[in-house]
Amino acid sequence: MARFVWACRARFLILTATVILGGCVPSDRKETGAGSWSGIRIVLDPGHGGRDVGASHEGSLAEKEVVLDIALRVEPILSRKGATVLLTRRTDEFVSLTRRASFGNDSHPTLFVSIHANSCPSAEVNGFEIYYAEDGRERDSVQAANFIQQSLKRATDARDRGIRKFNYAVLARTKCPSVLIEVGYLSNPGEASLLSKSSYRKKVAEGIADGILAYGKTRL
Ligand SMILES: [Zn+2]
Numbered sequence: 001m002a003r004f005v006w007a008c009r010a011r012f013l014i015l016t017a018t019v020i021l022g023g024c025v026p027s028d029r030k031e032t033g034a035g036s037w038s039g040i041r042i043v044l045d046p047g048h049g050g051r052d053v054g055a056s057h058e059g060s061l062a063e064k065e066v067v068l069d070i071a072l073r074v075e076p077i078l079s080r081k082g083a084t085v086l087l088t089r090r091t092d093e094f095v096s097l098t099r100r101a102s103f104g105n106d107s108h109p110t111l112f113v114s115i116h117a118n119s120c121p122s123a124e125v126n127g128f129e130i131y132y133a134e135d136g137r138e139r140d141s142v143q144a145a146n147f148i149q150q151s152l153k154r155a156t157d158a159r160d161r162g163i164r165k166f167n168y169a170v171l172a173r174t175k176c177p178s179v180l181i182e183v184g185y186l187s188n189p190g191e192a193s194l195l196s197k198s199s200y201r202k203k204v205a206e207g208i209a210d211g212i213l214a215y216g217k218t219r220l
Contacts, residue, residue, distance in 0.1 A: 037082030037083050037220065038083075038084065040084065041083070041109045042112075042113065042212055043085075043086045043113065044074055044086070044087045044088070044113050045071075045088040045100055045104065045113065045115065045170060046071040046088065046089055047064070047067050047114060047115060048067070048116075049064045049068065049089050049091075050095075055117055057189075057192035061186055061192055063117040066117050067117055068090075068092065069201055070115055071115050071205075074205045074212070077205065078212060078216075081213060101170060101173045104170070104178070105173075105176075111176070111212060111215060112171075112177070113144075113148075113179055113212060114168070114170050114178070114179070114180040115183065115208070117185070125185050125187070126190065127159030127160060127191075128156070128159070128161060128181065129161040129162060130164070130179055131145075131163075131181075132145050132164075132179055132180075133168060133172040133178065137177050141177045141178055141179055142163065143218070145179045146163065147211040148179065148208055148211030148212065149211070150214075151207045152208060153207070154210075156207055168180050181208060183208075184204075
């Protein structure tokens with residue numbers, strides 16, 4: 001099944017060499033202010049942007065637009081809870097992996113969440129996947145991935161393609177718990193249709209946010 005994600009994966013691999021390590025440190029009880037959501041810092045990383053369109057469906061539905069819209073819907077759900085939410089981009093702009101990683105590291109987040117949509121040669125493949133990196137922080141990353149997996153499944157009823165290990169640059173180079181969510185396949189007509197609708201993006205956003213909040217609760 002791994003061959004199905006090469007389109008998205010390859011773009012990360014090509015850019016991996018340019019990522020620079022920053023000074024991000026894992027948050028702990030002391031830094032987060034025990035018991036307060038104000039101490040929870042979440043970095044949302046909508047993939048691609050600007051000249052980097054990402055995946056697309058027949059050239060009309062761009063991954064960069066879908067994932068930015070979802071991230072901007074996740075943000076207020078977390079903010080209302082009192083968490084601090086930071087985004088690597090808020091507009092259709094190109095952001096290098098160097099800047100994404102540096103931003104994540106400098107922000108000292110409780111959790112770094114990269115949001116993507118996938119594509120593959122077979123139009124039949126659909127569903128969401130959540131990735132973590134084997135980077136010494138995988139125990140926390142997998143815990144976050146588990147929460148998001150459960151809530152995303154509940155919110156969307158999409159096919160659950162599981163939690164997978166892969167050393168994407170943005171995951172491996174951020175020195176804090178981090179996950180990368182592939183919310184669905186734009187190469188699948190049904191899923192592309194769903195992801196084009198604001199009502200479904202809202203469900204995806206709620207699923208992601210609920211999982212992040214469940215993880216955040218363990219860090220209060
Ligand atoms: Zn992507």
